[in-house]
Amino acid sequence: xxxxxxxxxxxxxxxxxxxxxxxxxxxxxxxxxxxxxxxxxxxxxxxxxxxxxxxxxxxxxxxxxxxxxxxxxxxxxxxxxxxxxxxxxxxxxxxxxxxxxxxxxxxxxxxxxxxxxxxxxxxxxxxxxxxxxxxxxxxxxxxxxxxxxxxxxxxxxxxxxxxxxxxxxxxxxxxxxxxxxxxxxxxxxxxxxxxxxxxxxxxxxxxxxxxxxxxxxxxxxxxxxxxxxxxxxxxxxxxxxxxxxxxxxxxxxxxxxxxxxxxxxxxxxxxxxxxxxxxxxxxxxxxxxxxxxxxxxxxxxxxxxxxxxxxxxxxxxxxxxxxxxxxxxxxxxxxxxxxxxxxxxxxxxxxxxxxxxxxxxxxxxxxxxxxxxxxxxxxxxxxxxxxxxxxxxxxxxxxxxxxxxxxxxxxxxxxxxxxxxxxxxxxxxxxxxxxxxxxxxxxxxxxxxxxxxxxxxxxxxxxxxxxxxxxxxxxxxxxxxxxxxxxxxxxxxxxxxxxxxxxxxxxx
Numbered sequence: 001x002x003x004x005x006x007x008x009x010x011x012x013x014x015x016x017x018x019x020x021x022x023x024x025x026x027x028x029x030x031x032x033x034x035x036x037x038x039x040x041x042x043x044x045x046x047x048x049x050x051x052x053x054x055x056x057x058x059x060x061x062x063x064x065x066x067x068x069x070x071x072x073x074x075x076x077x078x079x080x081x082x083x084x085x086x087x088x089x090x091x092x093x094x095x096x097x098x099x100x101x102x103x104x105x106x107x108x109x110x111x112x113x114x115x116x117x118x119x120x121x122x123x124x125x126x127x128x129x130x131x132x133x134x135x136x137x138x139x140x141x142x143x144x145x146x147x148x149x150x151x152x153x154x155x156x157x158x159x160x161x162x163x164x165x166x167x168x169x170x171x172x173x174x175x176x177x178x179x180x181x182x183x184x185x186x187x188x189x190x191x192x193x194x195x196x197x198x199x200x201x202x203x204x205x206x207x208x209x210x211x212x213x214x215x216x217x218x219x220x221x222x223x224x225x226x227x228x229x230x231x232x233x234x235x236x237x238x239x240x241x242x243x244x245x246x247x248x249x250x251x252x253x254x255x256x257x258x259x260x261x262x263x264x265x266x267x268x269x270x271x272x273x274x275x276x277x278x279x280x281x282x283x284x285x286x287x288x289x290x291x292x293x294x295x296x297x298x299x300x301x302x303x304x305x306x307x308x309x310x311x312x313x314x315x316x317x318x319x320x321x322x323x324x325x326x327x328x329x330x331x332x333x334x335x336x337x338x339x340x341x342x343x344x345x346x347x348x349x350x351x352x353x354x355x356x357x358x359x360x361x362x363x364x365x366x367x368x369x370x371x372x373x374x375x376x377x378x379x380x381x382x383x384x385x386x387x388x389x390x391x392x393x394x395x396x397x398x399x400x401x402x403x404x405x406x407x408x409x410x411x412x413x414x415x416x417x418x419x420x421x422x423x424x425x426x427x428x429x430x431x432x433x434x435x436x437x438x439x440x441x442x443x444x445x446x447x448x449x450x451x452x453x454x455x456x457x458x459x460x461x462x463x464x465x466x467x468x469x470x471x472x473x474x475x476x477x478x479x480x481x482x483x484x485x486x487x488x489x490x491x492x493x494x495x496x497x498x499x500x501x502x503x504x505x506x507x508x
Contacts, residue, residue, distance in 0.1 A: 030067035030123045034058070039208060040217035041120060043132035043224045044268025045286060046171065048112035051132050051224055053078075054268035055120050057101035058208070071096050075121040076105050082117045082129060095122070100204050102265040112137040113289070130221045133170050140289035143468040144168055146478075147350070149175040149230070149400025150430030153210055154188030156483025160431050160462050161215035163478065163490040165222050167465060172223045173294070175400035176230025176352050177433065178266075179206050181259075189484050198255050203262030211266070220268075226286055227267050228296050230352040230401055234259040237371050239305045241278075253278040283331050285338060292468050293344035295335055299352045302328025304379075306370045312360050313370055324378040332383075339392040345500065346394045346468055353401045355380070356408035356425050356453055362446035372401075384412040387422035394500060395423040396473055398464070402427060403434040404444075405464075405477050407456035407496050409504050414453045424498055424505040426475045428464040432483045437461055455505055456494050473498045474508060 035058075042054040053076055059065050071094045078089040089109060095101040103120065110116060113136030120127040146169055151158060164172070183195040197206050211217060219225075231237050234256055237244045243252040257278040264275055273281055280301070286294040303326050307318030327335060339347055353372040357380065361367035368374040387395055387410070397410065406427035413419035429437070437460040448454055462479040476495045480488040495508035 030070065030072055031065075032067070032123055032125050033065065036122055036125050037120065037127040039211045040220055041118075041127050041130045042220035042268045043118065043130060045226060045270060045284070046133060046135045046224045047108075048135050048137035048287075048289075050106065050108035050110050051116075051134060052268045052270055053103070053105040053107055053118050053120075053130075053132070055103045055127060056265065057095050057103075057122060069097055072101060072122055074103050076103075076107070076118060077121075078107055078110065078116050078118045080116065082131070084117060084119060084129060088116075100262075100265045104269060104271055106270050110134050113140065128221060132224045135287060136289035136291070138289055140291045141470055143170055143288050143292050144466070145171040145173060145468075146463050146465045147173040147175055147398050147400070147426075147428055148431050148463040149428060150177040150403055150433040151210070151216070152177075152180045152430070152433035153213070154180075154185050154191055155435050156189055156432035156461065157486050158213050158215040158431055159480045159483050159486070159488040160478070160490070161219045162487070163480070164463055164465075165215075165218050169223050169465075170288075172219060172225045173296075173350050173398065174225055174227045175350060175398065175428070176228055177232040177400065177430075178227070178229070178263075179203075179210050180232045180433075181206070181235060198258070200258040200261055203259050204265065207262055207266040225268055226294060226296055226350065227269070228282055228298060228350055228352065229263060229300060231300055233263050234300070237306065237310060238300065239303050240301065242305050283327075283334065287344065290344060291470065292346045292348055293338075293342050294348045294350055295338060296350045297327070297335070297352065298331065299326045302326075302331060304376070307375050308370050310370050312367050313375075314361075314365060314367055319368075319370075319375055319377040322378060324376055326373065326376050326379045326383075336386050336390070339386075339395065340390050342392055344393065345470055346396060346473055347392050348468075349395065349397045351397050351399045351425075354399050354406065354408075354425070354427055355383075355397050356406070356410055356427075357414045358408075358447075358454070359450050360447055362443070362450065381412055384410065384422055388412065388420055394473070394498065396498060397423055397425040398466075399425055399427040400430075403430040403437070404459040405429045405457065405462075405479075405493070406454060407475070407494075407505055408453045409455065411453065414451065417452075421503040423503070426464055426466075426496070426505075428477075429458070429460060429462055429479075431463065432461060434459075434461075436482050436484055455507070456496065458493050460493065462490065462493075471500050 039056045080086040184191045260275040260280040283298045308316040355373045357374045373380045409421045410423040411419040460479045465476045467474045477493045479493040482488045
């Protein structure tokens with residue numbers, strides 16, 4: 001294996017664009033002078049009969065190699081054993097320079113609900129052996145998954161992943177802020193390379209930097225991931241085609257196209273998600289037999305602008321204006337139709353920003369975070385009413401973004417005891433963003449009493465480990481003591497359950 005510094009340097013090298021790279025020339029046996037699989041391997045979006053296998057070939061870090069301008073043939077194998085003796089599927093794909101030599105092999109013809117092992121070969125080089133699992137079909141009684149978000153490279157080490165890889169999981173769901181777009185910050189435990197990212201090569205290099213983390217690579221190697229983005233994969237708090245920074249719409253859409261392209265190249269997604277310019281189809285459904293259905297959402301690409309000038313603000317008229325959307329019309333229709341017709345026991349919404357309405361004032365006044373569902377009151381009420389009227393089976397929202405842990409019941413009128421609970425939301429903290437954190441900041445404790453829908457709050461780092469059975473959905477809030485040291489113990493801070501057929505969450 002090459003060093004982290006070499007991975008970073010090779011990412012910068014591979015980020016160069018070659019206008020002459022659209023040649024049909026195929027290098028079936030390229031000559032590598034460094035490990036081409038240094039970015040790791042991954043799998044994702046499992047189906048009952050298949051899964052996506054991913055890798056990205058990296059170049060020699062000290063000089064430009066001839067194969068950088070060539071299409072490279074990559075072979076893949078899937079086996080029933082870790083020793084790769086019982087190979088059941090194999091194939092070949094082309095890693096092209098215009099896709100940063102990324103590979104998205106959509107493997108089909110596998111058996112449902114079982115573990116498989118896989119590897120890649122390019123030239124004379126062979127990757128590490130990865131592990132993945134197909135989704136079950138038909139009746140099934142148990143699903144184990146973890147969800148995570150917000151892994152700022154400079155703020156801390158990914159100590160949470162060291163413990164996640166030891167769990168018995170069928171899936172990992174990443175809810176966004178996989179990378180951060182900003183330039184270097186003083187005082188971090190490690191640093192970004194280069195200024196705030198804008199170009200395609202910038203975004204490619206940033207993903208290479210984040211993948212230099214061995215704990216993140218190991219989690220990808222051992223579990224299939226289902227991924228979605230939030231804002232920092234492009235620009236902080238962007239909304240649709242509206243940036244945070246002062247850019248023209250044309251300039252921002254060019255930046256968004258660069259960010260979406262690099263995101264696709266870095267993630268185990270099917271080719272159906274390949275971006276078309278500044279647009280990318282990311283919302284999708286993933287079924288796990290009759291037990292659970294995941295609705296993977298996109299609340300960034302299509303949303304309206306944040307009301308009231310963004311930030312935490314008192315209520316304003318823009319919060320209830322029409323039209324207003326978090327999903328866009330097409331995605332909202334897709335989601336409501338899917339939930340209404342779902343036959344799964346549990347319907348899990350992989351969501352980016354908090355859906356629970358939270359008053360953050362802590363005094364006699366009111367103040368709401370405008371980037372979250374609290375600010376999009378018209379869209380929030382519309383969705384709460386849908387859940388109340390159509391009553392899909394056991395809706396559960398899992399959320400990231402806020403660098404803290406929350407358990408909340410969802411209702412249209414959060415302070416009205418007579419307003420029915422329509423779903424519950426488990427919000428997970430960050431992997432590293434925000435540094436070590438504290439159990440309950442004083443500023444937050446002040447307003448917990450004003451929000452009866454909040455059942456639990458904590459602001460340390462970690463992830464949420466979930467077990468789903470036909471009887472209940474259990475969420476264990478797993479907390480690491482530190483992210484500013486490379487090793488950290490872990491504990492379960494709290495556990496909450498939702499019983500089948502019961503709207504509302506309770507302590508386990």
